[in-house]
Amino acid sequence: MKAILYMAPTLNGFIAKLGDDTGFVSKNSWKSYRQMIKKAKCMIVGSRTYKIMIEAEDLKGLEKTVVVAVSKKPFKALPKNHFVAKSPKQALQILKRQGFKSALVAGGGALNASFLKEGLIDEIFLDVEPLVLGNGIRLFAEGNFEAKLKLAGVKKLSRNEVQLHYKVLKK
Numbered sequence: 001m002k003a004i005l006y007m008a009p010t011l012n013g014f015i016a017k018l019g020d021d022t023g024f025v026s027k028n029s030w031k032s033y034r035q036m037i038k039k040a041k042c043m044i045v046g047s048r049t050y051k052i053m054i055e056a057e058d059l060k061g062l063e064k065t066v067v068v069a070v071s072k073k074p075f076k077a078l079p080k081n082h083f084v085a086k087s088p089k090q091a092l093q094i095l096k097r098q099g100f101k102s103a104l105v106a107g108g109g110a111l112n113a114s115f116l117k118e119g120l121i122d123e124i125f126l127d128v129e130p131l132v133l134g135n136g137i138r139l140f141a142e143g144n145f146e147a148k149l150k151l152a153g154v155k156k157l158s159r160n161e162v163q164l165h166y167k168v169l170k171k
C-alpha cells in the first residue's frame with residue numbers, strides 16, 4: 001500500500017499558524033490538493049485536521065472520498081464512508097481492505113510525523129507557500145526520526161509558488 005503525503009507548508013515548514021489559521025494556503029494549492037484527493041479517492045487525516053475540515057466544510061464536493069481519521073479516541077456519528085483508525089498502520093489496512101492501492105496522507109503535523117516515524121510514507125508533495133512564520137504547527141511534529149529523500153520533480157504552481165515532489169528512500 002503506497003502512502004503519498006500532500007501538504008502546503010510555509011517556506012520554513014509550518015502548515016498552520018498558532019490557532020490553526022491556514023489562510024496563507026493559496027487558491028492554486030487548494031485546487032491542486034482537491035484534485036489529488038479526487039484522484040486518490042481516499043485520504044487519511046489526524047483527528048484535529050478531520051474536525052477542522054468538517055467544521056469548515058472543506059470536504060464539500062468530496063462526499064464520495066473515503067476518509068480515515070486517525071485517533072485513539074472514539075468518534076460519534078460519522079458519514080458511512082468515514083472511518084476511525086487507532087494508528088497509521090490500521091488506517092492503511094482499512095483502505096487496503098476496501099481495494100485501494102494508494103492513499104493520500106493529508107496532515108496535520110502530528111499525523112505526518114507518526115507516519116514518517118513508522119516508515120509508512122513513500123512520496124511527499126509540498127506546495128511551498130511564499131511565507132516565513134516565527135511559530136505555528138510544524139509540517140512534521142517534533143520527534144526522534146529521520147528520512148532521506150530523493151527529489152522527483154519540481155513544478156511551478158503560480159508566479160509565487162512551487163510544488164516539490166520527493167520520493168522517500170527506504171532504509
Ligand SMILES: NC(=O)c1ccc[n+]([C@@H]2O[C@H](COP(=O)([O-])OP(=O)(O)OC[C@H]3O[C@@H](n4cnc5c(N)ncnc54)[C@H](OP(=O)(O)O)[C@@H]3O)[C@@H](O)[C@H]2O)c1
Pocket residue numbers: 006007008009014015016019020021022025045046047048049050052070071072073086087088106107108109110111112114137141
Ligand atoms: N497547510 C496544510 O497543508 C495543512 C494540511 C492539513 C492540516 N493542516 C493544519 O494542521 C493543523 C493540525 O495539525 P496537528 O498536528 O495539530 O493535528 P493532526 O495531526 O491533524 O491530529 C493530531 C491527532 O491525530 C491523532 N494521531 C496522530 N498520530 C497518531 C498515532 N500515531 N496514533 C493514533 N492517533 C494519532 C491524535 O488524535 P487523538 O488525540 O484524537 O487520539 C492526535 O491528537 C491544523 O491547523 C490544520 O488546519 C494544514
